[in-house]
Amino acid sequence: MKPYVLLVEDEEALATLLEYNFQKEGFETSIAIDGEDALLQAEERTPDLIMLDWMLPKLSGVEVCRRLRRRKSTAKTPIIMLSARGDETDRVTGLDYGADDYMVKPFSMTELFARTRALLRRVSPTLLQDIIKLGDIEVDTKALRVKRADNAIHLGPTEFRLLDHLIRNPGRVFSREQLLDAVWGRDIYVEARTVDVHIGRLRKALKMPDRKDPIRTVRSAGYAFEAVND
Amino acid sequence: MKPYVLLVEDEEALATLLEYNFQKEGFETSIAIDGEDALLQAEERTPDLIMLDWMLPKLSGVEVCRRLRRRKSTAKTPIIMLSARGDETDRVTGLDYGADDYMVKPFSMTELFARTRALLRRVSPTLLQDIIKLGDIEVDTKALRVKRADNAIHLGPTEFRLLDHLIRNPGRVFSREQLLDAVWGRDIYVEARTVDVHIGRLRKALKMPDRKDPIRTVRSAGYAFEAVND
DNA sequence: TATAATTGTAATAAAGCTGTCACAAATTCA
DNA sequence: TGAATTTGTGACAGCTTTATTACAATTATA
Numbered sequence A, B: 001m002k003p004y005v006l007l008v009e010d011e012e013a014l015a016t017l018l019e020y021n022f023q024k025e026g027f028e029t030s031i032a033i034d035g036e037d038a039l040l041q042a043e044e045r046t047p048d049l050i051m052l053d054w055m056l057p058k059l060s061g062v063e064v065c066r067r068l069r070r071r072k073s074t075a076k077t078p079i080i081m082l083s084a085r086g087d088e089t090d091r092v093t094g095l096d097y098g099a100d101d102y103m104v105k106p107f108s109m110t111e112l113f114a115r116t117r118a119l120l121r122r123v124s125p126t127l128l129q130d131i132i133k134l135g136d137i138e139v140d141t142k143a144l145r146v147k148r149a150d151n152a153i154h155l156g157p158t159e160f161r162l163l164d165h166l167i168r169n170p171g172r173v174f175s176r177e178q179l180l181d182a183v184w185g186r187d188i189y190v191e192a193r194t195v196d197v198h199i200g201r202l203r204k205a206l207k208m209p210d211r212k213d214p215i216r217t218v219r220s221a222g223y224a225f226e227a228v229n230d
Numbered sequence C: 001t002a003t004a005a006t007t008g009t010a011a012t013a014a015a016g017c018t019g020t021c022a023c024a025a026a027t028t029c030a
Numbered sequence D: 001t002g003a004a005t006t007t008g009t010g011a012c013a014g015c016t017t018t019a020t021t022a023c024a025a026t027t028a029t030a
Helices: A012-024 A035-044 A061-070 A088-096 A109-123 A157-168 A176-184 A193-206 B012-024 B035-044 B061-070 B088-096 B109-123 B157-168 B176-184 B193-206
Strands: A004-008 A028-032 A049-053 A079-083 A101-104 A131-134 A137-140 A145-148 A151-153 A215-218 A222-225 B004-008 B028-032 B049-053 B079-083 B101-104 B131-134 B137-140 B145-148 B151-153 B215-218 B222-225
Touching: A004 A012, A004 A035, A012 A028, A012 A109, A028 A035, A035 A049, A035 A061, A049 A061, A049 A109, A061 A079, A079 A109, A101 A109, A109 B012, A131 A157, A137 A157, A157 A176, A157 A193, A157 A222, A176 A193, A176 A222, A193 A215, B004 B012, B004 B035, B012 B028, B012 B109, B028 B035, B035 B049, B035 B061, B049 B061, B049 B109, B061 B079, B079 B109, B101 B109, B131 B157, B137 B157, B157 B176, B157 B193, B157 B222, B176 B193, B176 B222, B193 B215
Parallel strands: A004 A028, A004 A049, A049 A079, A079 A101, B004 B028, B004 B049, B049 B079, B079 B101
Antiparallel strands: A131 A137, A137 A145, A145 A151, A215 A222, B131 B137, B137 B145, B145 B151, B215 B222
Protein backbone atom coordinates (compact mmCIF):
# COMPACT_ATOMS: atom_id res chain seq x y z
CA MET A 1 0.00 0.00 0.00
CA LYS A 2 1.67 3.20 1.12
CA PRO A 3 5.44 3.28 0.90
CA TYR A 4 7.05 3.01 4.33
CA VAL A 5 9.92 5.27 5.25
CA LEU A 6 12.13 4.88 8.30
CA LEU A 7 13.39 8.24 9.55
CA VAL A 8 16.60 7.90 11.52
CA GLU A 9 17.17 11.24 13.18
CA ASP A 10 17.97 12.08 16.78
CA GLU A 11 17.11 15.76 16.57
CA GLU A 12 13.50 15.83 17.49
CA ALA A 13 12.48 18.97 15.65
CA LEU A 14 13.85 17.73 12.35
CA ALA A 15 12.42 14.26 12.89
CA THR A 16 8.96 15.73 13.38
CA LEU A 17 9.31 17.96 10.37
CA LEU A 18 10.35 15.03 8.23
CA GLU A 19 7.55 12.89 9.58
CA TYR A 20 4.98 15.55 8.84
CA ASN A 21 6.18 16.08 5.30
CA PHE A 22 6.55 12.43 4.44
CA GLN A 23 3.08 11.71 5.72
CA LYS A 24 1.76 14.56 3.62
CA GLU A 25 3.41 12.95 0.63
CA GLY A 26 1.58 9.74 1.35
CA PHE A 27 4.23 7.75 3.18
CA GLU A 28 3.85 5.70 6.26
CA THR A 29 6.54 6.75 8.67
CA SER A 30 8.42 5.60 11.68
CA ILE A 31 11.10 7.42 13.65
CA ALA A 32 14.24 5.87 15.07
CA ILE A 33 16.17 8.05 17.48
CA ASP A 34 19.51 6.35 17.31
CA GLY A 35 21.45 3.80 15.32
CA GLU A 36 20.51 0.77 17.38
CA ASP A 37 16.88 1.69 17.28
CA ALA A 38 17.15 2.06 13.53
CA LEU A 39 18.62 -1.40 13.06
CA LEU A 40 15.96 -2.94 15.25
CA GLN A 41 13.11 -1.23 13.51
CA ALA A 42 14.46 -1.99 10.07
CA GLU A 43 14.59 -5.64 11.04
CA GLU A 44 11.06 -5.72 12.34
CA ARG A 45 9.58 -4.17 9.26
CA THR A 46 11.63 -3.68 6.13
CA PRO A 47 11.32 -0.07 5.01
CA ASP A 48 10.89 0.98 1.40
CA LEU A 49 13.15 3.95 2.04
CA ILE A 50 15.49 5.04 4.80
CA MET A 51 16.43 8.60 5.68
CA LEU A 52 19.60 8.32 7.72
CA ASP A 53 21.24 11.06 9.72
CA TRP A 54 25.02 11.06 9.64
CA MET A 55 25.54 12.08 13.24
CA LEU A 56 23.78 9.72 15.59
CA PRO A 57 24.16 8.66 19.22
CA LYS A 58 25.50 5.12 19.83
CA LEU A 59 26.10 4.03 16.25
CA SER A 60 27.16 6.45 13.55
CA GLY A 61 25.12 6.78 10.39
CA VAL A 62 27.90 5.22 8.36
CA GLU A 63 28.02 2.21 10.61
CA VAL A 64 24.24 1.83 10.47
CA CYS A 65 24.42 2.08 6.73
CA ARG A 66 27.07 -0.64 6.51
CA ARG A 67 25.12 -3.01 8.70
CA LEU A 68 21.91 -2.41 6.84
CA ARG A 69 23.70 -3.25 3.62
CA ARG A 70 25.01 -6.47 5.06
CA ARG A 71 21.53 -7.73 5.84
CA LYS A 72 19.71 -9.41 3.07
CA SER A 73 16.39 -7.69 3.69
CA THR A 74 17.83 -4.19 3.47
CA ALA A 75 20.74 -4.78 1.13
CA LYS A 76 19.00 -2.90 -1.64
CA THR A 77 16.74 -0.57 0.29
CA PRO A 78 17.25 3.02 -0.89
CA ILE A 79 19.05 5.10 1.71
CA ILE A 80 19.36 8.86 1.73
CA MET A 81 21.97 10.24 4.09
CA LEU A 82 21.47 13.55 5.88
CA SER A 83 24.43 15.53 7.02
CA ALA A 84 25.19 18.90 8.49
CA ARG A 85 28.60 18.85 6.91
CA GLY A 86 28.69 19.23 3.22
CA ASP A 87 32.23 18.65 2.20
CA GLU A 88 33.18 16.29 -0.50
CA THR A 89 34.89 13.80 1.80
CA ASP A 90 31.74 13.08 3.71
CA ARG A 91 29.77 12.81 0.57
CA VAL A 92 32.14 10.28 -0.83
CA THR A 93 32.25 8.32 2.41
CA GLY A 94 28.48 8.19 2.62
CA LEU A 95 28.07 7.04 -0.93
CA ASP A 96 30.95 4.59 -0.54
CA TYR A 97 29.22 2.89 2.33
CA GLY A 98 26.18 2.30 0.31
CA ALA A 99 23.96 5.35 0.61
CA ASP A 100 22.07 6.09 -2.59
CA ASP A 101 21.87 9.81 -2.18
CA TYR A 102 23.02 12.51 0.11
CA MET A 103 21.46 15.73 1.37
CA VAL A 104 23.21 18.52 3.20
CA LYS A 105 21.36 20.20 6.03
CA PRO A 106 19.58 22.47 5.88
CA PHE A 107 17.73 21.30 2.81
CA SER A 108 14.44 22.17 1.22
CA MET A 109 11.63 19.67 1.48
CA THR A 110 10.88 20.26 -2.15
CA GLU A 111 14.32 19.14 -3.17
CA LEU A 112 14.21 16.23 -0.77
CA PHE A 113 11.04 14.93 -2.35
CA ALA A 114 12.28 15.51 -5.84
CA ARG A 115 15.24 13.31 -5.00
CA THR A 116 13.14 10.81 -3.15
CA ARG A 117 10.90 10.40 -6.11
CA ALA A 118 13.79 10.07 -8.48
CA LEU A 119 15.35 7.42 -6.28
CA LEU A 120 12.21 5.40 -5.77
CA ARG A 121 11.34 5.65 -9.41
CA ARG A 122 14.67 4.11 -10.19
CA VAL A 123 14.64 1.41 -7.54
CA SER A 124 11.04 0.38 -7.03
CA PRO A 125 8.75 2.10 -9.48
CA THR A 126 5.64 0.19 -8.45
CA LEU A 127 5.65 2.03 -5.14
CA LEU A 128 5.18 5.37 -6.83
CA GLN A 129 2.75 4.29 -9.44
CA ASP A 130 -0.78 5.47 -8.96
CA ILE A 131 -2.20 2.92 -11.30
CA ILE A 132 -1.14 -0.67 -11.26
CA LYS A 133 -2.23 -2.81 -14.16
CA LEU A 134 -1.95 -6.52 -14.49
CA GLY A 135 -3.74 -8.32 -17.22
CA ASP A 136 -7.25 -6.95 -17.38
CA ILE A 137 -7.21 -5.70 -13.80
CA GLU A 138 -6.42 -2.15 -12.87
CA VAL A 139 -5.90 -0.70 -9.40
CA ASP A 140 -5.82 3.05 -8.99
CA THR A 141 -4.22 3.75 -5.64
CA LYS A 142 -4.84 7.50 -5.69
CA ALA A 143 -8.49 7.30 -6.57
CA LEU A 144 -8.90 4.00 -4.74
CA ARG A 145 -10.67 2.46 -7.67
CA VAL A 146 -10.53 -0.95 -9.26
CA LYS A 147 -11.49 -1.92 -12.77
CA ARG A 148 -11.59 -5.19 -14.59
CA ALA A 149 -11.79 -5.04 -18.36
CA ASP A 150 -12.83 -1.41 -17.94
CA ASN A 151 -15.73 -2.21 -15.68
CA ALA A 152 -15.67 -0.43 -12.36
CA ILE A 153 -15.56 -2.81 -9.43
CA HIS A 154 -16.57 -1.90 -5.97
CA LEU A 155 -14.51 -3.21 -3.08
CA GLY A 156 -14.63 -2.64 0.63
CA PRO A 157 -11.50 -1.21 2.26
CA THR A 158 -10.12 -4.55 3.35
CA GLU A 159 -10.63 -6.21 0.01
CA PHE A 160 -9.02 -3.22 -1.65
CA ARG A 161 -5.91 -3.42 0.49
CA LEU A 162 -5.79 -7.15 -0.01
CA LEU A 163 -5.92 -6.85 -3.78
CA ASP A 164 -3.43 -4.01 -3.69
CA HIS A 165 -0.97 -6.11 -1.75
CA LEU A 166 -1.39 -9.18 -3.91
CA ILE A 167 -1.20 -7.37 -7.22
CA ARG A 168 1.99 -5.59 -6.25
CA ASN A 169 3.62 -8.97 -5.81
CA PRO A 170 2.22 -10.98 -8.64
CA GLY A 171 2.81 -14.69 -8.56
CA ARG A 172 4.11 -14.67 -5.04
CA VAL A 173 2.34 -16.89 -2.57
CA PHE A 174 1.43 -15.34 0.77
CA SER A 175 0.47 -17.32 3.82
CA ARG A 176 -2.57 -16.22 5.75
CA GLU A 177 -0.32 -14.89 8.48
CA GLN A 178 1.66 -12.81 6.03
CA LEU A 179 -1.50 -11.39 4.60
CA LEU A 180 -2.79 -10.55 8.03
CA ASP A 181 0.43 -8.73 8.78
CA ALA A 182 0.47 -6.84 5.53
CA VAL A 183 -3.19 -6.06 5.09
CA TRP A 184 -4.67 -5.95 8.55
CA GLY A 185 -1.60 -4.75 10.41
CA ARG A 186 0.90 -6.28 12.72
CA ASP A 187 -0.79 -5.67 16.00
CA ILE A 188 -4.31 -6.65 15.11
CA TYR A 189 -5.49 -10.08 15.99
CA VAL A 190 -8.01 -11.83 13.82
CA GLU A 191 -8.49 -15.46 12.94
CA ALA A 192 -6.35 -16.69 10.09
CA ARG A 193 -9.43 -18.13 8.45
CA THR A 194 -10.84 -14.65 8.11
CA VAL A 195 -8.43 -14.24 5.24
CA ASP A 196 -10.30 -16.99 3.41
CA VAL A 197 -13.52 -15.12 3.74
CA HIS A 198 -12.04 -11.93 2.36
CA ILE A 199 -10.35 -13.77 -0.44
CA GLY A 200 -13.74 -15.19 -1.22
CA ARG A 201 -15.32 -11.75 -1.24
CA LEU A 202 -12.56 -10.40 -3.41
CA ARG A 203 -13.00 -13.25 -5.86
CA LYS A 204 -16.70 -12.68 -6.01
CA ALA A 205 -16.24 -8.97 -6.66
CA LEU A 206 -13.70 -9.60 -9.40
CA LYS A 207 -15.70 -12.34 -11.07
CA MET A 208 -16.67 -11.75 -14.66
CA PRO A 209 -18.17 -14.16 -17.16
CA ASP A 210 -15.57 -15.89 -19.31
CA ARG A 211 -12.69 -14.55 -17.27
CA LYS A 212 -10.78 -16.75 -15.00
CA ASP A 213 -10.21 -16.26 -11.31
CA PRO A 214 -7.03 -14.22 -10.83
CA ILE A 215 -6.44 -15.55 -7.35
CA ARG A 216 -4.78 -18.87 -6.96
CA THR A 217 -5.19 -20.98 -3.86
CA VAL A 218 -2.07 -22.85 -2.89
CA ARG A 219 -3.13 -25.63 -0.66
CA SER A 220 -1.56 -25.58 2.78
CA ALA A 221 0.43 -22.50 1.82
CA GLY A 222 -1.75 -19.52 1.04
CA TYR A 223 -2.89 -17.38 -1.87
CA ALA A 224 -1.28 -15.69 -4.82
CA PHE A 225 -2.33 -13.30 -7.52
CA GLU A 226 -1.81 -14.53 -11.07
CA ALA A 227 -1.46 -12.57 -14.26
CA VAL A 228 -4.68 -13.02 -16.16
CA ASN A 229 -6.09 -13.43 -19.63
CA ASP A 230 -6.21 -10.39 -21.92
CA MET B 1 -6.43 21.71 -20.47
CA LYS B 2 -3.19 21.72 -18.55
CA PRO B 3 -0.40 23.87 -19.95
CA TYR B 4 2.49 21.85 -21.33
CA VAL B 5 6.04 22.79 -20.48
CA LEU B 6 9.16 21.40 -22.12
CA LEU B 7 12.10 21.29 -19.71
CA VAL B 8 15.42 21.35 -21.50
CA GLU B 9 18.04 20.54 -18.92
CA ASP B 10 20.85 18.04 -18.98
CA GLU B 11 21.56 18.02 -15.27
CA GLU B 12 19.34 15.28 -13.96
CA ALA B 13 18.84 16.55 -10.44
CA LEU B 14 17.67 19.94 -11.62
CA ALA B 15 15.49 18.45 -14.31
CA THR B 16 13.74 16.28 -11.76
CA LEU B 17 13.31 19.19 -9.41
CA LEU B 18 11.80 21.31 -12.15
CA GLU B 19 9.56 18.51 -13.28
CA TYR B 20 8.31 17.95 -9.79
CA ASN B 21 7.54 21.60 -9.21
CA PHE B 22 5.92 22.23 -12.55
CA GLN B 23 3.71 19.22 -12.08
CA LYS B 24 2.75 20.48 -8.69
CA GLU B 25 1.77 23.76 -10.30
CA GLY B 26 -0.51 21.91 -12.64
CA PHE B 27 1.64 21.66 -15.76
CA GLU B 28 2.16 18.71 -17.97
CA THR B 29 5.87 18.22 -18.38
CA SER B 30 8.42 16.64 -20.58
CA ILE B 31 12.20 16.58 -20.22
CA ALA B 32 14.69 16.96 -23.01
CA ILE B 33 18.27 16.15 -22.09
CA ASP B 34 20.01 17.97 -24.88
CA GLY B 35 19.43 20.46 -27.64
CA GLU B 36 18.63 17.98 -30.38
CA ASP B 37 16.20 16.18 -28.17
CA ALA B 38 14.57 19.52 -27.37
CA LEU B 39 14.07 20.42 -31.02
CA LEU B 40 12.62 17.02 -31.76
CA GLN B 41 10.23 17.08 -28.88
CA ALA B 42 9.13 20.63 -29.58
CA GLU B 43 8.32 19.62 -33.10
CA GLU B 44 6.33 16.62 -32.02
CA ARG B 45 4.18 18.53 -29.62
CA THR B 46 4.29 22.29 -29.44
CA PRO B 47 4.87 23.34 -25.85
CA ASP B 48 3.08 26.19 -24.17
CA LEU B 49 6.28 27.12 -22.40
CA ILE B 50 9.92 26.13 -22.67
CA MET B 51 12.51 26.18 -19.91
CA LEU B 52 15.86 26.17 -21.65
CA ASP B 53 19.23 25.61 -20.08
CA TRP B 54 22.00 27.73 -21.51
CA MET B 55 24.68 25.07 -21.31
CA LEU B 56 23.67 21.95 -23.14
CA PRO B 57 25.41 19.02 -24.77
CA LYS B 58 25.36 18.93 -28.59
CA LEU B 59 23.54 22.19 -29.30
CA SER B 60 23.86 25.25 -27.08
CA GLY B 61 20.81 26.82 -25.56
CA VAL B 62 21.22 29.90 -27.70
CA GLU B 63 21.31 27.82 -30.82
CA VAL B 64 18.23 25.87 -29.77
CA CYS B 65 16.48 29.12 -29.06
CA ARG B 66 17.31 30.52 -32.49
CA ARG B 67 16.06 27.43 -34.26
CA LEU B 68 12.89 27.32 -32.24
CA ARG B 69 12.21 30.91 -33.20
CA ARG B 70 12.71 30.16 -36.85
CA ARG B 71 10.00 27.51 -36.80
CA LYS B 72 6.50 28.75 -37.28
CA SER B 73 5.01 26.57 -34.55
CA THR B 74 7.36 27.80 -31.85
CA ALA B 75 8.09 31.30 -33.09
CA LYS B 76 6.06 32.85 -30.31
CA THR B 77 6.30 30.17 -27.63
CA PRO B 78 7.48 31.70 -24.36
CA ILE B 79 11.01 30.66 -23.50
CA ILE B 80 12.75 31.11 -20.18
CA MET B 81 16.50 30.62 -20.25
CA LEU B 82 18.36 29.13 -17.31
CA SER B 83 21.98 29.91 -16.80
CA ALA B 84 24.69 29.37 -14.24
CA ARG B 85 26.39 32.53 -15.33
CA GLY B 86 24.64 35.71 -14.42
CA ASP B 87 26.50 38.48 -16.16
CA GLU B 88 24.87 41.06 -18.26
CA THR B 89 26.43 39.88 -21.51
CA ASP B 90 24.73 36.52 -21.31
CA ARG B 91 21.49 38.04 -20.36
CA VAL B 92 21.56 40.28 -23.36
CA THR B 93 22.60 37.46 -25.65
CA GLY B 94 19.83 35.25 -24.40
CA LEU B 95 17.19 37.87 -24.79
CA ASP B 96 18.60 38.88 -28.16
CA TYR B 97 18.15 35.43 -29.47
CA GLY B 98 14.57 35.41 -28.55
CA ALA B 99 14.25 34.23 -24.96
CA ASP B 100 11.46 35.95 -23.10
CA ASP B 101 12.99 35.79 -19.69
CA TYR B 102 16.12 34.72 -18.00
CA MET B 103 16.85 33.07 -14.65
CA VAL B 104 20.24 32.71 -13.02
CA LYS B 105 21.02 29.48 -11.22
CA PRO B 106 20.49 28.82 -8.45
CA PHE B 107 17.04 30.30 -8.34
CA SER B 108 14.06 29.90 -6.10
CA MET B 109 11.06 27.98 -7.35
CA THR B 110 8.85 30.71 -6.00
CA GLU B 111 10.50 33.28 -8.19
CA LEU B 112 10.49 30.97 -11.15
CA PHE B 113 6.76 30.53 -10.91
CA ALA B 114 6.13 34.18 -10.32
CA ARG B 115 7.91 34.89 -13.59
CA THR B 116 6.30 31.99 -15.35
CA ARG B 117 2.86 33.22 -14.45
CA ALA B 118 3.71 36.76 -15.47
CA LEU B 119 5.00 35.55 -18.81
CA LEU B 120 2.10 33.28 -19.56
CA ARG B 121 -0.38 35.92 -18.54
CA ARG B 122 1.21 38.25 -21.05
CA VAL B 123 1.51 35.80 -23.90
CA SER B 124 -1.34 33.36 -23.56
CA PRO B 125 -3.69 34.33 -20.80
CA THR B 126 -6.16 31.59 -21.58
CA LEU B 127 -3.71 29.03 -20.24
CA LEU B 128 -3.83 30.57 -16.82
CA GLN B 129 -7.56 30.71 -16.88
CA ASP B 130 -9.16 30.99 -13.52
CA ILE B 131 -12.07 28.95 -14.66
CA ILE B 132 -11.89 25.27 -14.03
CA LYS B 133 -14.40 23.13 -15.84
CA LEU B 134 -15.06 19.50 -15.26
CA GLY B 135 -18.05 17.86 -16.77
CA ASP B 136 -20.97 20.18 -16.28
CA ILE B 137 -19.42 21.96 -13.34
CA GLU B 138 -17.58 25.22 -13.65
CA VAL B 139 -15.58 26.98 -10.96
CA ASP B 140 -14.43 30.53 -11.47
CA THR B 141 -11.68 30.92 -8.93
CA LYS B 142 -11.20 34.62 -9.52
CA ALA B 143 -14.84 35.63 -9.39
CA LEU B 144 -15.62 33.02 -6.77
CA ARG B 145 -18.54 31.72 -8.74
CA VAL B 146 -19.77 28.23 -9.47
CA LYS B 147 -22.08 27.01 -12.16
CA ARG B 148 -23.57 23.65 -12.94
CA ALA B 149 -25.04 23.15 -16.38
CA ASP B 150 -25.02 26.94 -16.72
CA ASN B 151 -27.04 27.49 -13.59
CA ALA B 152 -25.41 29.70 -11.03
CA ILE B 153 -24.84 27.99 -7.72
CA HIS B 154 -24.34 29.75 -4.49
CA LEU B 155 -21.76 28.41 -2.07
CA GLY B 156 -20.42 29.62 1.22
CA PRO B 157 -16.69 30.34 1.38
CA THR B 158 -15.79 27.03 2.96
CA GLU B 159 -17.79 24.99 0.51
CA PHE B 160 -16.22 26.99 -2.28
CA ARG B 161 -12.69 26.25 -1.16
CA LEU B 162 -13.60 22.64 -0.64
CA LEU B 163 -14.96 22.28 -4.14
CA ASP B 164 -12.02 24.21 -5.53
CA HIS B 165 -9.57 21.84 -3.89
CA LEU B 166 -11.39 18.71 -4.92
CA ILE B 167 -11.98 19.74 -8.51
CA ARG B 168 -8.33 20.63 -9.01
CA ASN B 169 -7.45 17.05 -8.19
CA PRO B 170 -10.21 15.12 -9.85
CA GLY B 171 -10.47 11.48 -8.95
CA ARG B 172 -8.04 11.66 -6.13
CA VAL B 173 -9.27 10.63 -2.72
CA PHE B 174 -8.55 12.98 0.16
CA SER B 175 -8.81 12.00 3.78
CA ARG B 176 -10.65 14.33 6.12
CA GLU B 177 -7.36 15.34 7.62
CA GLN B 178 -5.94 16.25 4.24
CA LEU B 179 -9.00 18.28 3.46
CA LEU B 180 -8.77 20.09 6.77
CA ASP B 181 -5.17 20.92 6.02
CA ALA B 182 -5.87 22.09 2.52
CA VAL B 183 -9.18 23.85 2.97
CA TRP B 184 -9.27 25.05 6.54
CA GLY B 185 -5.56 25.53 7.02
CA ARG B 186 -2.86 23.65 8.76
CA ASP B 187 -3.03 25.37 12.12
CA ILE B 188 -6.76 25.46 12.59
CA TYR B 189 -8.31 22.80 14.68
CA VAL B 190 -11.76 21.56 13.87
CA GLU B 191 -13.30 18.14 14.19
CA ALA B 192 -12.65 15.79 11.32
CA ARG B 193 -16.39 15.07 11.17
CA THR B 194 -17.03 18.67 10.28
CA VAL B 195 -15.77 17.81 6.85
CA ASP B 196 -18.74 15.47 6.45
CA VAL B 197 -21.14 18.26 7.15
CA HIS B 198 -19.55 20.54 4.59
CA ILE B 199 -19.41 17.79 2.04
CA GLY B 200 -23.09 17.34 2.68
CA ARG B 201 -23.77 21.03 2.17
CA LEU B 202 -21.71 21.05 -0.98
CA ARG B 203 -23.61 18.08 -2.34
CA LYS B 204 -26.90 19.69 -1.57
CA ALA B 205 -25.88 22.90 -3.29
CA LEU B 206 -24.65 21.05 -6.38
CA LYS B 207 -27.67 18.80 -6.60
CA MET B 208 -29.69 19.01 -9.79
CA PRO B 209 -32.45 16.77 -11.02
CA ASP B 210 -31.20 13.98 -13.27
CA ARG B 211 -27.57 14.76 -12.56
CA LYS B 212 -25.57 12.54 -10.42
CA ASP B 213 -23.65 13.47 -7.33
CA PRO B 214 -20.14 14.50 -8.36
CA ILE B 215 -18.66 13.72 -4.98
CA ARG B 216 -17.71 10.17 -4.21
CA THR B 217 -17.49 8.88 -0.68
CA VAL B 218 -14.76 6.34 -0.17
CA ARG B 219 -15.47 4.46 2.96
CA SER B 220 -12.75 4.63 5.58
CA ALA B 221 -10.67 6.80 3.28
CA GLY B 222 -12.30 10.11 2.43
CA TYR B 223 -13.88 11.93 -0.48
CA ALA B 224 -13.09 12.48 -4.12
CA PHE B 225 -14.46 14.55 -6.96
CA GLU B 226 -15.48 12.60 -10.02
CA ALA B 227 -15.87 13.72 -13.58
CA VAL B 228 -19.58 13.86 -14.26
CA ASN B 229 -22.14 13.39 -16.97
CA ASP B 230 -22.28 15.92 -19.82
C1' DT C 1 -28.65 47.44 15.28
C1' DA C 2 -31.41 43.97 13.40
C1' DT C 3 -31.32 40.39 10.08
C1' DA C 4 -29.42 37.00 7.46
C1' DA C 5 -25.74 33.85 6.33
C1' DT C 6 -22.29 30.83 7.69
C1' DT C 7 -19.87 27.72 10.70
C1' DG C 8 -18.67 23.94 13.92
C1' DT C 9 -20.47 20.41 16.95
C1' DA C 10 -23.22 16.93 18.79
C1' DA C 11 -26.83 13.56 18.37
C1' DT C 12 -29.13 10.22 15.92
C1' DA C 13 -30.36 7.46 11.99
C1' DA C 14 -28.84 4.84 8.13
C1' DA C 15 -25.68 2.30 5.50
C1' DG C 16 -21.93 -0.61 4.90
C1' DC C 17 -18.25 -3.68 6.46
C1' DT C 18 -16.09 -7.20 9.35
C1' DG C 19 -15.06 -11.30 11.74
C1' DT C 20 -16.70 -15.64 13.13
C1' DC C 21 -19.07 -19.76 12.82
C1' DA C 22 -21.06 -23.82 10.81
C1' DC C 23 -21.27 -26.75 7.37
C1' DA C 24 -20.39 -28.13 2.50
C1' DA C 25 -17.03 -29.13 -0.86
C1' DA C 26 -12.58 -30.29 -2.35
C1' DT C 27 -8.20 -32.39 -1.82
C1' DT C 28 -4.74 -35.37 0.15
C1' DC C 29 -2.99 -39.49 1.83
C1' DA C 30 -2.94 -43.95 3.88
C1' DT D 1 -12.23 -46.12 -0.57
C1' DG D 2 -12.57 -43.61 3.58
C1' DA D 3 -10.72 -40.64 7.03
C1' DA D 4 -8.37 -36.47 7.74
C1' DT D 5 -7.18 -32.04 6.34
C1' DT D 6 -7.92 -27.95 4.08
C1' DT D 7 -10.67 -24.59 1.70
C1' DG D 8 -15.18 -22.24 0.12
C1' DT D 9 -19.28 -19.93 1.31
C1' DG D 10 -23.67 -18.18 3.25
C1' DA D 11 -25.63 -16.21 7.33
C1' DC D 12 -25.54 -13.00 10.86
C1' DA D 13 -24.64 -10.14 14.86
C1' DG D 14 -21.88 -6.47 16.11
C1' DC D 15 -19.33 -2.78 14.89
C1' DT D 16 -17.59 1.23 12.31
C1' DT D 17 -18.29 4.73 9.24
C1' DT D 18 -21.13 8.11 6.99
C1' DA D 19 -25.40 11.13 6.24
C1' DT D 20 -28.40 14.29 8.04
C1' DT D 21 -30.59 17.23 11.10
C1' DA D 22 -30.92 20.63 14.56
C1' DC D 23 -28.87 24.18 17.09
C1' DA D 24 -25.95 27.64 19.16
C1' DA D 25 -22.26 30.71 18.14
C1' DT D 26 -20.07 33.62 15.17
C1' DT D 27 -19.65 36.62 11.31
C1' DA D 28 -21.28 39.38 7.49
C1' DT D 29 -24.82 42.53 5.52
C1' DA D 30 -28.37 45.83 5.14
